[in-house]
Amino acid sequence: MGEFRSKFLEVYSLLKSELLHDSAFEFTHDSRQWVDRMLDYNVPGGKLNRGLSVIESYKLLKQGEELSDDEVFLASALGWCIEWLQAYFLVLDDIMDNSVTRRGQPCWFRVPKVGMVAINDGIMLRNHVLRIIKNHFREKPYYVDLLDLFNEVEFQTASGQMIDLITTLEGEKDLWKYSLPLHHRIVQYKTGYYSFYLPVACALLMAGENLDNHSDVKNILIDMGTYFQVQIGTDIEDFKCSWLVVKALELGDEQQKTLLHENYGKADEDCVAKVKDLYKALNLEGVFAEYESKSYEKLIKAIEVHPSDAVQAVLKSFLAKIYKRQK
Numbered sequence: 248m249g250e251f252r253s254k255f256l257e258v259y260s261l262l263k264s265e266l267l268h269d270s271a272f273e274f275t276h277d278s279r280q281w282v283d284r285m286l287d288y289n290v291p292g293g294k295l296n297r298g299l300s301v302i303e304s305y306k307l308l309k310q311g312e313e314l315s316d317d318e319v320f321l322a323s324a325l326g327w328c329i330e331w332l333q334a335y336f337l338v339l340d341d342i343m344d345n346s347v348t349r350r351g352q353p354c355w356f357r358v359p360k361v362g363m364v365a366i367n368d369g370i371m372l373r374n375h376v377l378r379i380i381k382n383h384f385r386e387k388p389y390y391v392d393l394l395d396l397f398n399e400v401e402f403q404t405a406s407g408q409m410i411d412l413i414t415t416l417e418g419e420k421d422l423w424k425y426s427l428p429l430h431h432r433i434v435q436y437k438t439g440y441y442s443f444y445l446p447v448a449c450a451l452l453m454a455g456e457n458l459d460n461h462s463d464v465k466n467i468l469i470d471m472g473t474y475f476q477v478q479i480g481t482d483i484e485d486f487k488c489s490w491l492v493v494k495a496l497e498l499g500d501e502q503q504k505t506l507l508h509e510n511y512g513k514a515d516e517d518c519v520a521k522v523k524d525l526y527k528a529l530n531l532e533g534v535f536a537e538y539e540s541k542s543y544e545k546l547i548k549a550i551e552v553h554p555s556d557a558v559q560a561v562l563k564s565f566l567a568k569i570y571k572r573q574k
Contacts (some may be wrong), residue, residue, distance in 0.1 A: 251302045251319065252295070258323035259291055265382060266375055285355070285368050286375075289334040290327075292350045297333060297446050298326030300565070304450035307560045318453070324383050325393075325449040328376045332397065332441060335372035336404060338365055343412065344485075373401070389452040396448050396458065400440045407436025415486050422508050425488045425496060431473055433488055439472030447561055467549050467562055474542045475569045477535070483522045486512030490538075491531055492522075498529050543570060 263286050267279050274282075302322040306314055314322075340346075341354035342365060348354060356365035376397060384390050411433045414424060444465050448458055458465075482489035495507060503525055510518035526532075543566075550562045 251299060254319055255299060255323050259327055262327055262379055266378060269378060289338055289355055290330055297442055298330040300446035301326035301449045304447050304561045305453055308450055308454045308557045310557050324379055328379050329445055331372055331376045335369050339369040392452055400445050403436045403440045407433055411437055414488050422511060425493050427493050430488045430490055430493050434473045434476040435469050438476055439469040443468040443472035464558060470546060471565055471569060483519045484514045491526055494531055494534060495525060495529055
């Protein structure tokens with residue numbers, strides 16, 4: 248990944264500069280400064296995995312051919328479009344969830360003087376994606392496919408966020424509604440599409456492929472995304488529909504289920520501890536290890552039937568990244 252990182256970061260500065268001098272809007276000094284600061288605060292702060300994956304995937308699709316500077320630039324630009332899209336989701340998600348920090352710093356809407364201006368900033372971030380695509384891809388034969396792709400992924404992500412929000416509505420803390428299919432759907436739509444499918448789809452379009460011929464690739468990547476999300480975070484306190492709580496409801500006896508109902512979704516340390524003890528008692532770690540190896544086997548099998556070696560290489564590189572993460 249290192250080989251493209253510094254190039255990738257250079258492209259950020261260039262794209263930012265274009266947006267700050269976009270001819271469609273007459274910036275004042277203050278507004279330009281605002282956007283500059285807003286972008287630096289929200290866009291490049293993460294691990295950049297999604298964006299870098301576009302370049303990596305494209306290189307694998309080209310099967311070791313040296314990439315031209317132009318190809319590296321275009322793949323980087325699409326990578327940044329995904330990071331911009333992610334920033335747009337996160338800025339608005341943090342407001343909806345009333346979160347406190349993101350990536351180790353205060354959420355953007357909690358920064359002094361920002362507040363609810365952050366909603367418009369989120370909308371600006373979304374629009375930047377379309378400006379970048381227009382600036383650099385308008386003449387490409389896959390321009391419309393690219394717009395369709397980003398629009399579709401945004402719709403899927405927003406719909407996943409909706410299911411997540413209405414499942415976790417305060418006052419309706421109804422654990423009985425949580426099931427594996429529901430958990431699967433939330434993760435699939437909320438994260439799977441834009442984190443796993445989108446980078447590869449961008450690379451496929453750049454390589455001249457028709458996405459309609461690659462629904463199998465989409466399904467494999469969405470499955471990977473689902474697996475990737477099955478992990479322990481602050482899910483217990485936040486009353487999230489996590490894989491673990493769903494599994495515990497499935498495996499627990501009546502008494503254990505009651506304990507879950509009484510303690511899940513409370514920020515109280517004792518409650519969280521009780522839920523964690525219950526997870527231990529049900530040996531969820533072992534159950535998870537089994538789920539992990541099964542899902543790995545299933546994904547490898549699915550990948551290996553794919554006719555294209557180049558596409559197999561892309562899928563396997565994603566798989567290696569997420570499974571390495573656990574071990």
